[in-house]
Amino acid sequence: MAMAESGWTKEKTVEFIAIQKDMDTKEKLGQYFDEWAPNYDQAVTSMGYIGPSLTANLLQKYVKSKDARIFDVASGTGLVGEVLAGSGYTNIDAVDGSAASIEVARKKNIYTNLYVQWLGGDNKLNINNDSYDAIICVGAFAFNQLESDVLPEFIRVVKPGGYILINMRTRWLRLVSQFSDGKLEGDMAKLENEGKWKLVERHVKEEKDSEQNVVTFIHQIC
Template identity: 25%
Template sequence: MCSDFLDKVYKDEYKDPKDLYREWADTYDNELAQNEYITPIRTAKALATFASNRSTPILDFGCGTGLSAEALISCGFSSIDGIDISREMVEIARGKSIYKNLECFNPDKGIPVKQNEYSIITAIGVISVGAAPITIFDQVFDLLPQNGLFAFSFNEHSLMVPEYSLKVEQTVKEKKAEQLFCELGPHILKRDLKSMVYVIKKL
């Protein structure tokens, strides 16, 4: 039923996000389209402002069903790989044939990506209450080479937990990254939810 999962996702009903996204995968795109999920296009547009070469390979971390890649492609990006912990979400993405490579991984075994393999990484709607914990931030950021770009979002629910925005502030304060973009704007229009979109560059 429409909006079922948007009602559940932030309520911590699921201990393991894999269980939530296994059940949600089939209806995810429809529910998000009906509720007007804006964060992917806002993040892709922000990234496009700073990425000089749109054919640079991108890692779409937490790619889900591929809504994030669809937004990136609409902004001209052409080489996108995706990884996610949910087999069911990845299978929907695979059916769209928009990713060069797609992989489902076990987060307990680490992220299956080599350091410096990608100079652009996105995590759109991924590091969040109800999805990947903020502890994953450093693991993803550390994969980038110097001058690599990290474009990501935190939704309103996550912004209420100080650890999320503090992590970005601390990364910038310690001169590990330069903040290129930070904008609060619409996340899911019909729910009147907002998100913060960031683009940071590794120093």
């Protein structure tokens, strides 16, 4: 795997992103993001990454109180938290599986609590039920990252009436086997049919390159 270095370009970022699909264990994925962490912000900026700002802006539509308790899940280096803090939110926590990414986020002084933890499977959050007014999760539903088995845990820690915003590339709904053929949205709908949450908006942002289109699923907890 390429080691982290300064002077990241768009081309280098594309190359690095392409190998993520080969990081098929948590150990490999952790090493991948740990190596990328020092240059992650520069790298995704070179790509014109809009996920954090887009999703944070959507959050403001639904969560008006700037004192609301927000949980940035799969926070990485804190790009989402930076936008939230810049928008006036003052009570933001973060969790990510990459210790190096969390350390970059910590130095930004925008989070109240930061946790290093992988989610999914039997990995449960050591957080009480109904703790948060919203979860915001940007870019983590992709190859070898989060899957639909994390959704009940998301729902558990958000208060009734609170919101969960999940932002991802639309292409992953086609290319990632765990999401394709309607699997991910089917799992979301199953939880809605069970009365756990309800879909209030499916926001699609189209780009000139359709492969860069993003979708944000916004659910409200029942």
